[in-house]
Amino acid sequence: MEMTVGDTSGRDGIRRMDNIAIVVDDLAAAKAFFVELGLELEGEATVEGAAVDRLVGLAGVRSDIAMMRMPDGHGRIELTKYHSPPVLIGDSRAPANVLGAHRVMFAVEDIVDVVERLRPHGAELLGELVEYENSYRLCYLRGPAGILVALAEATG
CATH class of the missing domain: 3.10.180.10 (2,3-Dihydroxybiphenyl 1,2-Dioxygenase, domain 1)
Known part of the structure; x- marks a missing residue:
């Protein structure tokens, strides 16, 4: 497979991928899974307030997050468990050819x-x-x- 990348020299923009957020229903189970895979728990927090509501475009957000760091230190996965507003249930068993981040x-x-x-x-x-x-x-x-x-x- 051949890939061509355009010249981005001199441009401001992306420096690196920082993290990917994954919404989960069981934060403890998700943390255990990713720790077993080899990621390290970097930290945990409860996230709420007006700034968070404005950031994500939802009202009354209250969530717990766990930041999981890659073993090489490059990139993280943010595991998010929403307490409010209620989580929308999607098709978590969707096949690999569904549109979107997968x-x-x-x-x-x-x-x-x-x-x-x-x-x-x-x-x-x-x-x-x-x-x-x-x-x-x-x-x-x-x-x-x-x-x-x-x-x-x-x-x-």
Whole structure:
């Protein structure tokens, strides 16, 4: 696959990806899942108030968040449990070809071991563990709240 990237030299803009937020219904289960995957709990907080309401465009927001840091220190996942307003229930079992932000992928070592360690935390394979072009072992699995997680182990 060939990708072409435009010249962005001299432009102000994105410096890095800071975090991805994932809304969950069970914050403790989601934290345990991502800790088992290898992320570190960076901190937790209750988030509420007028500034938060204005930021997210909802009234009466009260949520608990857990910030999970990647092992290499680059990037975080913000797990969010809303207490108010009520959470809107989407299709957490939607297939991989649904429009919109859909999955997060992690580079791992020993993919089989990682999958087995995640099973007690509710992980289930979506399809199969596959070998891709003699360079990666890949799989998709469901985690807490139906989160679609992909794992990739470099083999070549």
